[in-house]
Amino acid sequence: xxxxxxxxxxxxxxxxGVSSIQAAPxxxxxxxxxxxxxxxxxxxxxxxxxxxxxxxxHGFKYLxxxxxxxxxxxxxxxxxxxxxxxxxxxxxxxxxxxxxxESYGKVPPDLTLMTIARKHGPEYVYTLLTSYYLDPEENxxxxxxxxxxxxxxxxxxxxxxxxxxxxxxxxxxSDLVSFMVWASDPNAETRKTIGxxxxxxxxxxxxxxxxxxxxxxxxxEKLKIENxxxxxx
Amino acid sequence: xIKKSIGWIDERFPLTEIVKHxxxxxxxxxxxxxxxxxxxxxxxVLFIQLLxxxxxxxxxxxxxxxxxxxxxxxxxxxxxxxxxxxxxxTGASMFFAVVFIHIARTLYYGSxxxxxELLWWTGLVLxxxxxxxxxxxxxxxxxxxxxWGAQVIxxxxxxxxxxxxxxxxxxxxxxxxxxxxxxxxxxLHYLFPFIIVAAVGIHVVALHWVKSSxxxxxxxxxxxxxxxxxxxxxxxxxxxxxxxxxxSAFVFFGPEFWIMPENNVPADPMVTPPHIVPxxxxxxxxxxxxxxxxxxGGVVAMFxxxxxxxxxxxxxxxxxxxxxxxxxxYRVMVYxxxxxxxxxxxxxxxxxxxxxxxxxxxxxxxxxxxxxxLPVISKREDRRTRETGLPPAALALMAEERDELSRSEHYLRxxxxxxxxxxxxxxxxxA
Numbered sequence: 001x002x003x004x005x006x007x008x009x010x011x012x013x014x015x016x017g018v019s020s021i022q023a024a025p026x027x028x029x030x031x032x033x034x035x036x037x038x039x040x041x042x043x044x045x046x047x048x049x050x051x052x053x054x055x056x057x058h059g060f061k062y063l064x065x066x067x068x069x070x071x072x073x074x075x076x077x078x079x080x081x082x083x084x085x086x087x088x089x090x091x092x093x094x095x096x097x098x099x100x101x102e103s104y105g106k107v108p109p110d111l112t113l114m115t116i117a118r119k120h121g122p123e124y125v126y127t128l129l130t131s132y133y134l135d136p137e138e139n140x141x142x143x144x145x146x147x148x149x150x151x152x153x154x155x156x157x158x159x160x161x162x163x164x165x166x167x168x169x170x171x172x173x174s175d176l177v178s179f180m181v182w183a184s185d186p187n188a189e190t191r192k193t194i195g196x197x198x199x200x201x202x203x204x205x206x207x208x209x210x211x212x213x214x215x216x217x218x219x220x221e222k223l224k225i226e227n228x229x230x231x232x233x
Numbered sequence: 234x235i236k237k238s239i240g241w242i243d244e245r246f247p248l249t250e251i252v253k254h255x256x257x258x259x260x261x262x263x264x265x266x267x268x269x270x271x272x273x274x275x276x277x278v279l280f281i282q283l284l285x286x287x288x289x290x291x292x293x294x295x296x297x298x299x300x301x302x303x304x305x306x307x308x309x310x311x312x313x314x315x316x317x318x319x320x321x322x323t324g325a326s327m328f329f330a331v332v333f334i335h336i337a338r339t340l341y342y343g344s345x346x347x348x349x350e351l352l353w354w355t356g357l358v359l360x361x362x363x364x365x366x367x368x369x370x371x372x373x374x375x376x377x378x379x380x381w382g383a384q385v386i387x388x389x390x391x392x393x394x395x396x397x398x399x400x401x402x403x404x405x406x407x408x409x410x411x412x413x414x415x416x417x418x419x420x421l422h423y424l425f426p427f428i429i430v431a432a433v434g435i436h437v438v439a440l441h442w443v444k445s446s447x448x449x450x451x452x453x454x455x456x457x458x459x460x461x462x463x464x465x466x467x468x469x470x471x472x473x474x475x476x477x478x479x480x481s482a483f484v485f486f487g488p489e490f491w492i493m494p495e496n497n498v499p500a501d502p503m504v505t506p507p508h509i510v511p512x513x514x515x516x517x518x519x520x521x522x523x524x525x526x527x528x529x530g531g532v533v534a535m536f537x538x539x540x541x542x543x544x545x546x547x548x549x550x551x552x553x554x555x556x557x558x559x560x561x562x563y564r565v566m567v568y569x570x571x572x573x574x575x576x577x578x579x580x581x582x583x584x585x586x587x588x589x590x591x592x593x594x595x596x597x598x599x600x601x602x603x604x605x606x607l608p609v610i611s612k613r614e615d616r617r618t619r620e621t622g623l624p625p626a627a628l629a630l631m632a633e634e635r636d637e638l639s640r641s642e643h644y645l646r647x648x649x650x651x652x653x654x655x656x657x658x659x660x661x662x663x664a
Binding site for chain 1: 475477630
């Protein structure tokens, strides 16, 4: 077994040339249980945080500014946030790619799909952003993702436990998660609405099919086998 | 007018003949249970996949720089693209679910036995084609799992003695899984379904020659067969309705259930995921691959785990008719086998650590052990049945079968069955 894994790993490394081992999240760290707020208001607040904070380094490239109208943001607000970008432009990071790559060693990942790109995505994002702390040397560190290169953008580690500031950061993170859940799957609500009708239709159809089946099969008597003889009507 | 048109066609093409022969007069045993619905369901899912796949191909770009983005284009910009894609991704899993149940039914009721060996083998060819198609299709989203899954599976062929590296390069079209691989997988993923359609045609022709088996495993006499239409068209349609409810529940309420989170991350040849897992339908075979402590041995075992099914008609030496219904030992073996496959799936999904390695090895041993024990056990079971006699129900059905055979030259003659039966009957009557 181990040999096979070694061979596979060696093949992979040889094939790819480099296979850098990177800092990874700590799977054992418990994720916070959260209830995703799917209200338009929460998504809008989250969108503002995403644009003003996350998009310093990250992009939401599968969204266009025009899509923000779908979460109820007013046209004026969208115009404000998009700046020089067109309505059909994608939500790319404000910082040029080279600068970001230089700062962090790699391009920070696009966030559009983040909540479906991790196991328990919404909980993962929420926990990641609320598990920053200051180590004894006053450096930012993260419980969930030791060695993470992303700074504590939401400012969680600078708030006192139990303070109103911390509660506010948590609320902001929660709003951001609401926005990101929507961004990862903007059609989710349409899908579920259609789904209800599709399933209702299928249940009615299947019931009718069952009744027709019973009617047709009434002509066929069951094969009865009793005491070793086959009985027929 | 319609009658005239049909008459015109019938003079030139056996339309009415075909409808009669394959539907309205095609005889089906009337005691089939709902497990016999799954062949039709598999065919239906095949057409769902074909149709949704053609529409996806209209918007998909098989290019390493565009593939992942083109999926999001389908999900967001194409009208109802999300629906088409989720139907296709859910359909792949449903296809395997349906086919696995279809195979389990065949095993349980002994439908692979004489005279249905060719039917069984064409079915196995279909399974292999389906697996190849699914594997190639899984690369197309160009996510992390797509990429690394393809990397690992193609590198397995590297264990071939002498020509290993050449074969891997030939499969990939490059030294690594890359643009050449993606493009050819796309081309083949589009081609294979049509080969599958042709193979399904052969499968159905074989079925309509030997006719369906039935839960008793004993060929029923003519009056116990009823025409396919309307009895089984309506039964299949009702089954289809139930299936579509489950299918739609996943498509509309849990489509991401079948998509691994890692595959929503674009493929990155520089970052190996900590834990490469194939799709759920490959897990038992993947577990077998990893359970053998030798690379080449593992690959051989993995392929053997599917090919060994082809030997079932020879491994099963029992002369007791049918499948598990009248065969207590065989029934237990089928149950152990099904549980064993579930255990293997679990092991395949987890990283190979600690006691899971041992469990995987034991499960692999049991998997092959059951096949290899089958000749011995089926012989023993045969002897036991000769002593105790078959249940009266089986004897009655077989007496009818024999009467019918004596009256007609039916091509489903089963001399061996009849021999056992007459012996069993004499014993049974004496007791």
